[in-house]
Amino acid sequence: xxxxxxxxxxxxxxxxxxxxxxxxxxxxxxxxxxxxxxxxxxxxxxxxxxxxxxxxxxxxxxxxxxxxxxxxxxxxxxxxxxxxxxxxxxxxxxxxxxxxxxxxxxxxxxxxxxxxxxxxxxxxxxxxxxxxxxxxxxxxxxxxxxxxxxxxxxxxxxxxxxxxxxxxxxxxxxxxxxxxxxxxxxxxxxxxxxxxxxxxxxxxxxxxxxxxxxxxxxxxxxxx
Amino acid sequence: xxxxxxxxxxxxxxxxxxxxxxxxxxxxxxxxxxxxxxxxxxxxxxxxxxxxxxxxxxxxxxxxxxxxxxxxxxxxxxxxxxxxxxxxxxxxxxxxxxxxxxxxxxxxxxxxxxxxxxxxxxxxxxxxxxxxxxxxxxxxxxxxxxxxxxxxxxxxxxxxxxxxxxxxxxxxxxxxxxxxxxxxxxxxxxxxxxxxxxxxxxxxxxxxxxxxxxxxxxxxxxxxxxxxxxxxxxxxxxxxxxxxxxxxxxxxxxxxxxxxxxxxxxxxxxxxxxxxxxxxxxxxxxxxxxxxxxxxxxxxxxxxxxxxxxxxxxxxxxxxxxxxxxxxxxxxxxxxxxxxxxxxxxxxxxxxxxxxxxxxxxxxxxxxxxxxxxxxxxxxxxxxxxxxxxxxxxxxxxxxxxxxxxxxxxxxxxxxxxxxxxxxxxxxxxxxxxxxxxxxxxxxxxxxxxxxxxxxxxxxxxxxxxxxxxxxxxxxxxxxxxxxxxxxxxxxxxxxxxxxxxxxxxxxxxxxxxxxxxxxxxxxxxxxxxxxxxxxxxxxxxxxxxxxxxxxxxxxxxxxxxxxxxxxxxxxxxxxxxxxxxxxxxxxxxxxxxxxxxxxxxxxxxxxxxxxxxxxxxxxxxxxxxxxxxxxxxxxxxxxxxxxxxxxxxxxxxxxxxxxxxxxxxxxxxxxxxxxxxxxxxxxxxxxxxxxxx
Numbered sequence: 001x002x003x004x005x006x007x008x009x010x011x012x013x014x015x016x017x018x019x020x021x022x023x024x025x026x027x028x029x030x031x032x033x034x035x036x037x038x039x040x041x042x043x044x045x046x047x048x049x050x051x052x053x054x055x056x057x058x059x060x061x062x063x064x065x066x067x068x069x070x071x072x073x074x075x076x077x078x079x080x081x082x083x084x085x086x087x088x089x090x091x092x093x094x095x096x097x098x099x100x101x102x103x104x105x106x107x108x109x110x111x112x113x114x115x116x117x118x119x120x121x122x123x124x125x126x127x128x129x130x131x132x133x134x135x136x137x138x139x140x141x142x143x144x145x146x147x148x149x150x151x152x153x154x155x156x157x158x159x160x161x162x163x164x165x166x167x168x169x170x171x172x173x174x175x176x177x178x179x180x181x182x183x184x185x186x187x188x189x190x191x192x193x194x195x196x197x198x199x200x201x202x203x204x205x206x207x208x209x210x211x212x213x214x215x216x217x218x219x220x221x222x223x224x
Numbered sequence: 225x226x227x228x229x230x231x232x233x234x235x236x237x238x239x240x241x242x243x244x245x246x247x248x249x250x251x252x253x254x255x256x257x258x259x260x261x262x263x264x265x266x267x268x269x270x271x272x273x274x275x276x277x278x279x280x281x282x283x284x285x286x287x288x289x290x291x292x293x294x295x296x297x298x299x300x301x302x303x304x305x306x307x308x309x310x311x312x313x314x315x316x317x318x319x320x321x322x323x324x325x326x327x328x329x330x331x332x333x334x335x336x337x338x339x340x341x342x343x344x345x346x347x348x349x350x351x352x353x354x355x356x357x358x359x360x361x362x363x364x365x366x367x368x369x370x371x372x373x374x375x376x377x378x379x380x381x382x383x384x385x386x387x388x389x390x391x392x393x394x395x396x397x398x399x400x401x402x403x404x405x406x407x408x409x410x411x412x413x414x415x416x417x418x419x420x421x422x423x424x425x426x427x428x429x430x431x432x433x434x435x436x437x438x439x440x441x442x443x444x445x446x447x448x449x450x451x452x453x454x455x456x457x458x459x460x461x462x463x464x465x466x467x468x469x470x471x472x473x474x475x476x477x478x479x480x481x482x483x484x485x486x487x488x489x490x491x492x493x494x495x496x497x498x499x500x501x502x503x504x505x506x507x508x509x510x511x512x513x514x515x516x517x518x519x520x521x522x523x524x525x526x527x528x529x530x531x532x533x534x535x536x537x538x539x540x541x542x543x544x545x546x547x548x549x550x551x552x553x554x555x556x557x558x559x560x561x562x563x564x565x566x567x568x569x570x571x572x573x574x575x576x577x578x579x580x581x582x583x584x585x586x587x588x589x590x591x592x593x594x595x596x597x598x599x600x601x602x603x604x605x606x607x608x609x610x611x612x613x614x615x616x617x618x619x620x621x622x623x624x625x626x627x628x629x630x631x632x633x634x635x636x637x638x639x640x641x642x643x644x645x646x647x648x649x650x651x652x653x654x655x656x657x658x659x660x661x662x663x664x665x666x667x668x669x670x671x672x673x674x675x676x677x678x679x680x681x682x683x684x685x686x687x688x689x690x691x692x693x694x695x696x697x698x699x700x701x702x703x704x705x706x707x708x709x710x711x712x713x714x715x716x717x718x719x720x721x722x723x724x725x726x727x728x729x730x731x732x733x734x735x736x737x738x739x740x741x742x743x744x745x746x747x748x749x750x751x752x753x754x755x756x757x758x759x760x761x762x763x764x765x766x767x768x769x770x771x772x773x774x775x776x777x778x779x780x781x782x783x784x785x786x787x788x789x790x791x792x793x794x795x796x797x798x799x800x801x802x803x804x805x806x807x808x809x810x811x812x813x814x815x816x817x818x819x820x821x822x823x824x825x826x827x828x829x830x831x832x833x834x835x836x837x838x839x840x841x842x843x844x845x846x847x848x849x850x851x852x853x854x855x856x857x858x859x860x861x862x863x864x865x866x867x868x869x870x871x872x873x874x875x876x877x878x879x880x881x882x883x884x885x886x887x888x889x890x891x892x893x894x895x896x897x898x899x900x901x902x903x904x905x906x907x908x909x910x911x912x913x914x915x916x917x918x
Contacts, residue, residue, distance in 0.1 A: 064738060119791055121801050147734075154850045157658075163850030166801035167793025185799035196846045196859060197894050211799065 033190035034209070038079045043215045043224075045079055049189060050210040052096030058204070065204050071095035071102065076172065076180045076216045093174040094182070096210055099153055099162060101144045104175035106136035111175025115143035117151055118169045122183040122213070125169045128222040134173055144170055152184050159196040160203050162187045172214075179217050181224050186211040251762050252713040254705075260324070260352040260372040262587065262599065263361050264545055264555060272599055272619035272631045273358075274701050274717045276758070278351040280376070285825065285834045287870045287883050287905065289388070289396050289417065291351075291373065292340035297821055297836055297868075298353065299772025300756045304814065305898040308339025314355055314719055315752030315778045315815050316368035320639055320697070322358070324372040326458060328493050329365070331537045332515030336642065342462055342487065344415040344440045346386070346398040349376045355756075356719065357637025357699040360601035360617035363583055367637035367697045368721070375458075378402035378411030378444055383912040390905030394419040408447045415440040421468075422900050425893050429480065432897040434468035452500075458493040470521065481523035489515040506544040513537045532568040535643075537561070553589040570647040571665065577647050579640075580608040597621040605638075609646065613638045613694050627707040634700050641692035645727055645744040657739040660729065663692045666743035670733050678736055685745060686732040693746050697723040711762040720753040749781040750812065770823040778811035783853045794857045795849045810854040813844040816863070830874035838866045845895055861895035879909040 037048045053067035073082040073092035082092040090111045095102040104111030114134035118125050128134075135143035145151035152168050155161075170182040188194060191211040194202050215224045254269030261271045268275065278294055288294035292309040295301050302312040310318025319336030322329060323343075330338055351373055358366040382402040389395055395418050402411035417440075421433040445457040466485040471478050491513040499505050519531035541559030548554055561581040566573055585603035592598070599619040606612040617635030624630065641663070648662040649669065661669045666689050673679050703717035726748035733741040754776040761769045786792050787809055793801040794808065818841040826833040841863040844854035870883030882905065889902040 059737075121793060121803055149852070154847075154852065156847065159846060163848070164799070165793075165850045165852075166795045167791070167803070167851070168801075183800065191799060193848070196848075213800070 033192075036081070040079070044213055045076075045216065046185075046211075046213040047074070047079070048191060048211050050074060050081070050096060050212070052101075052208045052210055053098055055204055055208065065098075065207070067098060067208070069097070071097040076174055076182075076214060077176070077178065077218060090175040093172060093180070096208075098208055099155075099187075100142065100146050101152070101170070102137055103143050103172060105173075106143075107139040108137040108142075109175065112173060112177040113137075113143075113175050114173040116171050117144060118171050118181075119167055120169055121167060122169055122181065125171070125181050126224050128171055128173075128179050134171070153187065160200060161193060161196065162207065163193060174216075178220050179222055179224075180214050182212055182214040184210065184212045251711050251760050251768075252707070254707075258352055259327070259374070260354050260370055262555070262589065263327075263543065263557075264553065264589075269629065269705070270597060270621060270623075272597060272621035273633045274355040274631075274703055274719075274756070276353045276355075276715075278353070280349055283345050283348060283351075284881075285832060285870065285872065286836065286868070287388070287881055287907065288345050289394075290341045291343035291345055294345055294351070295340065295371070297823075297838060299758055299821055300355070300774035300776075300819065301353070302816065302819060302840065303340070303898070304337070305896070307334040307337040309341050309898060310337035311340060311371065312815070313353075313368040314699075314721055315754065315776045315812070316697075316721065316723070320365065320367035320637070320695075322362055322365040322370045324362075324370060325460070325491070326375060326493065327372060328491065328509070328511045328513070328539070329537070330489075330491075331513050331535050332487070332489050332517065333642070334517075334533075335644065341436075342438075342464065342489070343373065344396075344398075344417065344438075346396075346415045346440075347375050347400060347413040347442060349374045355717070356633060356701040357615070357617070357635040357697055357721070359605075359613070359615035359637040360603045360635055361585060361587065363581070363603060363605050363615070364613075364638060364640040364694070367639050367695070367699075367723070375413075375442065375444070376400070376411075378409045378446060380404045380409060381912070382411070384910060386907060386909035388905055388907035391903035392420045392422050392900070394903075394905070396907075408445060411442075411444045413440075413442040413444075424891050424897065424900060429469050429471040431468060433900070434466045434483075434485075436464060436466050438462070438464040453496065453498045456495050456497075458495075459491070461488075461490040463488050479523055481521045481529075483519065483521045485517070485519045487515070487517045489513065503547040504544065506542065509539075509541045509543070511537070511539045511541075530568065532566075532573050534566045536564040538563075551591050553591075555587040555589075556585070558584040565643045565647075567643075569644070569650055570662075571649045577643055578608075579643075581640075582606045595623045599633075601635075605640075607640060610641055610691060611693055613640075613696075629705045630702075631704070632700075632702045634698070637697045637699060638694045640694050641727060641744070645692055657735070657737065658742065659735075659739070660742045663689060663744045666732060666741075670741060673735075673741075680734045680736045680738075682733050683731050685730040685743075688745055689732065689743060690745075692727060692744060693725050695723065695725045695727055695746070697721050713760045715758040717756045718754075719756070721751060723748075723750045723752075726750060750779060751781065752776065752778045752812075752815075766826055766828045768825045768827070770825070771821065773818070773820045776815060776817055776819070778815050779809070780812060780853065784809065786853075792851055792853065794851055794855055804851065804855055808855045808857070810844050810856065810858070813846075813854050816841045816843045818863075831872070833869070833871050835869045836867070838868075840864060843895075861892060864890045864892070864896075866890060866899070877911055879911070880907070881909070882906040 032048050034049055036050060039046045050072060052072050053070055055065040055067050058065050073087060073095045075082050075091055076093040088110060092104055102108040103115045104113035114136050116133045116135055137143050148155035153162050153164050164184040172180045172182055174180060187207055189206045189209040194206055256268045256277055257265050258268050258271055258275050259265055261273050261275050283294050286294055286297055292303045295311055296303045304310045304312050304318055311321055313321045323338050353371050355369040358370045362370055379402055384400045386398045397416045400413045417438040419436050421431045421435045423431040440462045442460045447455045464487045468483045470481050470483050493511045495507060495509045497507045515535045517533040521529040539559060539561045543557040546554045563579045565577045583605040587601035590598045601617045603615045615636045615638060619633035621631045646662045646664045648660050649665055651657060651659040699721045701717055701719045706714045708714055725746040727744050728747050729742045730745050731740050732743045754774055756774045758772045763769055787804060787806050790803060792804045794804040796802055820839040823836045842860040844858055845861050846859040848859045849857045867887040868885045869887060870881055872879060872881035885903045891901050
């Protein structure tokens with residue numbers, strides 16, 4: 001009896017140990033509650049807490065928050081934030097400010113960029129459909145459509161929360177004409193959307209922290 | 225549907241086996257007369273549509289004060305919060321249940337909700353609840369069903385008075401008196417209700433239920449000109465005054481304001497009935513009702529908010545009942561409605577908006593044998609603003625034995641677009657400066673704004689704006705009444721409602737400053753289906769158990785199509801998208817799949833103990849994963865049990881009653897603002913006339 005209990009215990013412990021080992025392998029740092037981090041596992045890179053502009057006030061008429069107006073530039077090929085002084089170069093592929101995401105072309109930059117929004121699960125989107133569906137930024141109309149329920153997010157007026165729409169994959173043509181697929185995972189600090197009942201102050205201060213994952217094809221291939 | 229049948233099978237198997245017991249008091253009175261189901265007096269046991277009755281004794285023993293208190297304890301009804309307390313029936317919103325007082329509609333809905341708190345239960349004889357579309361008799365709004373409040377008929381030399389006091393300084397007092405002057409019988413009823421209100425949200429300036437004072441006065445005159453011709457006039461006046469402190473936080477600064485809300489409504493309803501002969505009876509009913517609501521917010525800034533709403537409803541109607549022969553009874557009716565509304569919520573509060581409706585209805589009840597009863601009805605409503613509506617209904621009742629009867633009905637219901645959906649002209653300066661325009665106003669208003677250079681862009685839905693059509697439903701109810709034994713009675717009803725053309729608000733355009741403009745369109749199709757069970761069992765001569773249960777499924781049909789197409793996704797724990805399965809779909813928000821109530825009544829001599837438990841399973845409140853519909857990954861309000869108990873004793877002419885509501889002290893700040901914690905009360909009632917013995 002005692003023996004079997006010990007056996008059982010060791011099996012349980014072993015299982016726990018294996019499970020914890022597996023956890024350590026995952027790229028997503030679930031303890032990260034606010035710092036900017038980039039992880040890569042296989043061909044998927046995950047970016048946490050990329051801050052797309054900070055909020056400095058609220059519009060007195062509409063109550064909508066507004067920021068300093070600066071974009072945060074990001075390179076999909078290097079997985080790094082690009083300095084604002086390089087905004088007029090081919091170094092960046094995506095730029096974030098609030099819910100607006102730019103690609104490097106047209107009115108936004110000098111690159112070969114472009115994008116379209118594909119309905120589907122990230123893993124199921126394996127191909128860029130054709131160059132003709134790729135749109136170019138033409139402010140105020142962007143390749144990644146802005147506005148609630150039009151591009152990548154939905155805004156709930158009842159609780160003032162912004163949620164990425166599940167099943168929206170952003171197909172990106174980078175500044176140098178390569179391809180990537182991007183899925184926005186969360187819009188709030190630490191990848192955790194505040195509760196609907198949280199205060200407006202919390203919802204304002206915690207927002208504009210992008211968590212997203214992407215697959216980048218450095219070869220220029222149109223399949224992922 | 226399979227699930228429903230499964231549940232039915234389980235429930236049937238747990239019903240106590242029939243056993244004989246010598247008891248003179250019946251478990252159910254199937255001879256009770258119901259008027260609402262067919263607009264003619266019929267015995268409860270012979271009615272072809274689902275009907276339930278709440279008696280004055282039920283109301284008194286539950287110590288209810290307002291109509292929502294007692295409806296909350298009925299199977300399949302859920303009391304909603306938001307714009308007052310409305311009633312959800314067979315899973316349909318409060319907008320789709322017609323509320324009648326002595327057969328005439330109560331008016332004064334806000335955002336589609338008629339606040340049931342406005343109605344005192346102090347002088348109610350009984351409440352008849354008819355489920356399923358009833359537009360074939362009642363026209364607009366009777367889509368989910370009809371609730372008819374029947375007030376007490378005057379009894380000569382009657383005097384009764386009652387007073388109740390409870391938690392939060394809640395005071396309710398009633399006086400009823402009736403006297404005969406020659407042939408004229410006059411009854412006067414008055415009710416006063418006040419409460420300090422309460423807040424279940426900690427540190428909140430604003431109370432979830434504000435301090436309220438309400439007065440209701442009712443007068444009824446009955447005058448028989450002869451044995452054949454009778455006149456009755458019913459007058460009712462209701463006034464309520466609500467005061468609240470409101471804190472609005474915008475752009476970081478908080479504005480405190482004092483709100484005063486006043487509601488005035490009255491109705492006057494003369495009815496002449498004439499019996500031409502033993503076969504023909506006719507009634508001429510005139511009805512006028514006015515509802516006036518004002519809301520004034522005084523703030524420390526110049527932006528005071530004043531809201532004004534005035535609705536007038538006039539109706540003349542004739543109904544003639546003709547017994548063609550032993551087997552056929554015909555009912556024919558015709559009427560005309562004029563409705564006027566003036567409101568600051570529309571373009572200009574001095575402009576009267578009017579709608580006129582002419583209608584006619586016919587119903588034939590065919591009884592080929594003692595066992596079989598067939599009803600066919602049709603109503604036609606012609607409205608001056610929107611398309612006309614045909615509302616047919618067919619119902620069958622079959623008594624297979626003294627113990628078992630079956631009934632089935634199919635009917636069509638409709639709801640006319642209301643004034644708000646047609647004329648609203650509202651810009652919320654307090655929150656985001658968004659605008660909502662009624663369907664008849666939207667294009668003109670937006671075109672004007674565009675001329676002023678205020679419009680940034682148009683949405684696809686803008687180009688779909690058109691004259692609103694009525695919302696339609698087709699409802700099927702199939703049920704059975706089963707007197708299992710002299711002590712056990714079961715009532716089962718399976719229902720399905722298919723709703724088309726539902727009106728919903730949609731984004732139609734955007735202002736240059738980023739704010740949005742909404743209007744109303746006929747865009748949605750939905751269904752609700754389920755089963756309702758009511759079981760009454762007399763455990764012994766003094767204890768009766770009553771239980772009710774409703775299983776409910778609801779869905780937005782377009783959402784089901786989208787899920788089937790594979791274009792709906794949800795999220796895993798890391799926020800990554802995956803395809804959503806149909807079995808994860810939860811249906812419409814604010815609806816519980818399971819609702820149940822259980823009541824034990826102990827009654828001996830002049831003493832009673834009445835314990836009731838009301839259960840509601842979880843319901844969806846917010847779309848957390850952003851896919852625009854409600855599924856298992858979304859935010860739910862927890863299921864809960866509310867337990868109420870009252871004890872009463874009669875001492876000669878005085879009845880004393882005390883009790884406690886929400887004994888388990890269940891509260892949910894975010895989702896159940898109208899449910900305070902535990903509350904206590906005590907009441908005294910004096911009655912001069914002796915109880916009428918049957």
